Amino acid sequence: MEKKVTIIKTVSIIVFVGGITMGALKYSRQRESIKEFLAGRRDHPTADTIYMNIRKTYPNISLGTVYRNLSLLESLGEVQKISCGDGAERFDPNTNPHYHFVCRQCGCVKDIPMPLCEELETMASAIVEGSIEGHTAMFYGTCGECRRV
Numbered sequence: 001m002e003k004k005v006t007i008i009k010t011v012s013i014i015v016f017v018g019g020i021t022m023g024a025l026k027y028s029r030q031r032e033s034i035k036e037f038l039a040g041r042r043d044h045p046t047a048d049t050i051y052m053n054i055r056k057t058y059p060n061i062s063l064g065t066v067y068r069n070l071s072l073l074e075s076l077g078e079v080q081k082i083s084c085g086d087g088a089e090r091f092d093p094n095t096n097p098h099y100h101f102v103c104r105q106c107g108c109v110k111d112i113p114m115p116l117c118e119e120l121e122t123m124a125s126a127i128v129e130g131s132i133e134g135h136t137a138m139f140y141g142t143c144g145e146c147r148r149v
Contacts (some may be wrong), residue, residue, distance in 0.1 A: 031069045044090040044109040103143035
């Protein structure tokens with residue numbers, strides 16, 4: 001009779017946040033599935049949307065686990081959290097500086113593929129006492145799909 005051998009690979013990563021060592025971060029299939037889900041999306045989903053989709057693969061995952069992992073991924077700089085003013089935070093795997101468009105009718109959030117306006121930082125620097133380190137901008141209106149309806 002043959003014995004079945006199972007090999008489990010454990011991966012640990014040392015996490016640095018803001019120059020502080022946070023300790024070893026163990027590999028998590030759930031966290032990886034959240035990252036994979038986000039990587040394939042361009043619609044900036046909410047935590048609830050992510051939860052409902054990840055639950056198909058991991059039925060025992062809790063909404064709290066999704067929120068904790070999203071918070072960790074944000075602190076690691078792997079996703080960015082977007083607050084659109086509607087109360088629901090959305091998550092974007094593109095952490096490079098870029099602008100967003102928010103539809104006031106359907107609530108969709110889309111990237112705007114245009115260069116950053118460096119002049120805004122120059123203008124703000126002339127007014128603000130202190131230093132400007134970057135900026136974000138949200139554009140609001142009605143998306144093409146809603147306008148067609």
